[in-house]
Amino acid sequence: MTALSFGATVLDAGRTRFRLWAPALAEVGLEIDRLPAVAMTALGDGWFETEVSCGPGARYRYRLPNGLAVPDPASRAQADDVHGPSVVVDPDRYPWRNADWRGRPWRDSVLYELHTGLFGGFDGVRAALPRLAELGITAVELMPVSDFSGTRNWGYDGVLPFAPDRAYGSPEQLKALVDSAHDLQLMMFLDVVYNHFGPDGNYLASYAPQFFRDDLHTPWGVAIDFRRPQVRRFFTENALYWLHEYRFDGLRLDAVHAIGDPAWLDEMAAEVRSAIEPGRHVHLVLEHDGNEAGHLRRDFTAQWNDDAHHALHVLLTGERDGYYRDYVDATRHLARCLKEGFAYQGDPSIHRDGRPRGTPSADLAPTKFIVFLQNHDQIGNRPLGDRLARLADRDALKAAVALQLLAPCIPLIFMGEETFDERPFLFFTDFHGELATAVREGRRREFRHFAGFASEKISDPNARESFECCRVTATGDSGFYRTLLALRQSAIVPRLEGARAIDAQVIGPGAVEGRWRLGDGSLLTIAANLSTEACPFIGPGASQLYESRPDAVRNSQLRDRSTVAFLASPS
Structure with a gap:
């Protein structure tokens, strides 16, 4: 307890x-x-x-x-x-089967992000675990489950951070889910929100207004006052609670750039490290829009790499709206991500009115960065919630997937990606009255600057249909992902410890080549061409590990919309 x-x-x-x-x-x-x-x-x-x-x-x-x-x-x-x-809950009542589980090393991680409600609650996720393990997933990441208003929500409107939402199941059902994952050697991660509370059901201001700041706001409302020791303790204990009482293997901290006192992050992470049992693997992951690399040199395991996503998205779709304006030179940005982690390391950002963004990250190992092609934000914050399976050429998308899954960075897959599911993932809530109206109209205002905007096409987040249409099925063909994940597990993962980037360069419009020295001294080379034209490419003279399309390399050319990987044994 x-x-x-x-x-x-x-x-x-x-x-x-x-x-x-x-x-x-x-x-x-x-x-x-x-x-x-x-x-x-x-x-x-x-x-x-x-x-x-x-x-x-x-x-x-x-x-x-x-x-x-x-x-x-x-x-x-x-x-x-x-x-x-x-x-009142007795946290010791659940009889753990896997009390001696010690987790898995970070290098093993292949993350699968999912929404618990769309899987049918904790028991529904539990039923899906064997399929995910067979696919090659090693870590399931739940979007936030802390109690929110209503029965449908992404989870980022939670107001009771210690209470699993009743709509998903009981505390014992959540523990049974974690236990079942450990039966299958799967890690379980939980997304937690420490930067704000949701708009309905938060009563703290009525008896503890000191919990909040009156001089600082986040995009989601008033900022939490992390300068106060009681507030710091509340959230530190929350992190320890999920790791101890529920035996989660890791936490993903949402939008920590909106936490007013970043020193608390390192304070909390240090306490987690000191409190975890010797020999147990626990992983702490950040989402930080500011590309702050310093936390990754201390007690945090890794960070979501938005730069890599944005560059890949621009190359696959050609979109330039919103924050994608910063990635008009997407091929160069992608190469820098492969070589150095972040694309923006103090560089001026057009989207931020020329202000610098990011800090140097070239000294960090590639496993410090989580690379994804899609996630809940990057799909659900689009006007129509459309996925890359609808937006991108299928061969180019497969080439990008191959780069993501074979590169030494840690991959994250969003539910449904493995079968190229085309169902949307929309923003959904279960608010009522004036709050429901405000959320619906605010959502429509948010997208007025998008090309081809039509307000009648933006679904009402509070309509049940906005939730139901997002369900994914397991009926599609996941063979492409299964093959790549098996190859990653056999050829890449055993060599990841100590891996370092050597170089990455642009080899053509929409084409990059990256090289990494792996932990056993072998050399991994991956070339990806996401454009519609072949580009010059001379292979490294090593054993070909993989090609996403037949004859991807021919006559010193890398075929359009293809990826190849080579692995050379230590010299």
């Missing part, structure tokens, strides 16, 4: 301690199962505490002096939705 400073802690079968940080109040009551409120003891510094005779399953809320009854911000489970009572 994780020792939490906040919330309900079961002391024995019939007694529970409750703690709440409410610095704006002089008194707080605790209600158990709708019985009259019991006054909590003020401990000072905004803390309130009490012990009462109740055990697992008891429903409770905190009663404020103005009469408002609120859920526990550290609730481990909710009886209904975010506005209802919290439930």
Whole structure:
């Protein structure tokens, strides 16, 4: 069990301690199962505490002096939705089958990002695990599961960070999912959101306005005040909670550039490293739009590489809208990503009005960067949620997939990619009333600058159809991905430890060649041509490992829309 400073802690079968940080109040009551409120003891510094005779399953809320009854911000489970009572949970009740599981090294990682609701909840994801393991996936990454308003949401509108959403299943069902993954030697990752709370069901401002800053805002609302030790502790304990109580193998931290005190990130990561059992592999992954490489030299494992995605997307689609304006020289940017990690390492950004973006990253290993062709953001934040299977030439897309899966960077696959599924992935919520109207109209305003915009084509995020049409099936042919992932596992992964980039260069419009010295001294060369014209290419004189199209290299030419890989043994 994780020792939490906040919330309900079961002391024995019939007694529970409750703690709440409410610095704006002089008194707080605790209600158990709708019985009259019991006054909590003020401990000072905004803390309130009490012990009462109740055990697992008891429903409770905190009663404020103005009469408002609120859920526990550290609730481990909710009886209904975010506005209802919290439930006392005994975290030691689940009987782990794989308590001795120690995870897998980072080099093994092939991440598969999915939305739990679209798979049918925790049990639905659990049923899909054998298929994903057979495909060659080694790590399943859940989009956020913390309790949000309604039954349908991407998860980034969560308001109770410790409570798995009831729409997906119980805490025990989530633990069973993790346990089943470990049965199959699969790692489990969880996406967590520490930069904001959702717009419905967050009551913190009514008793702890000090949780927020009045001088800083994020794109999603008021910023959280990480300068306060209680706030820092709340989120550090949340990270430890998912890793200890649920035995997740890793966390992906969403949009950390929106966290006002970046020092907390390294503080939290250092505590995680010190708290994890010796010999256990735990991985911490960042999403950071600022390309801040410094965290990767300390206790963070890797970062999503948006630059690599943006360059590949421009080469595959020709799009130049929005942030893609920064990648008009996409081939050069892709080559720099293969060689040095980030494309923007302090370079001026057109999309940011010429301001510099990023820090130097060339000294970092390629496994510090996660490369993806699609993810929830890059599909779902498009007006129609369209996937690359609809936008790109199929041979060019396969060439890009081959580059992604055979390069030494860590690959991430978004659900449905493996079968080239063409179903959209839309933005969806389950809000009502004025909030539903605001979200719907805001979504349509957001896309007015896109070419060919037509507001009637933008789906209502709150309509159930916007959720249902995003379901993917396992009926398509995943053989292309299965072949590449098997090749990665046999030829690349055993050599990844200590791999370093040697060089990457542009060899033609839309064509790049990258070379890496792998950990055993062998030399990996990959050339990818995503354009519609052949380009000059002289192979490295090594054994050909793979080609995405027959006769990809012929007469010193690399065929259009093709990728080849060569592996030379150590000299």
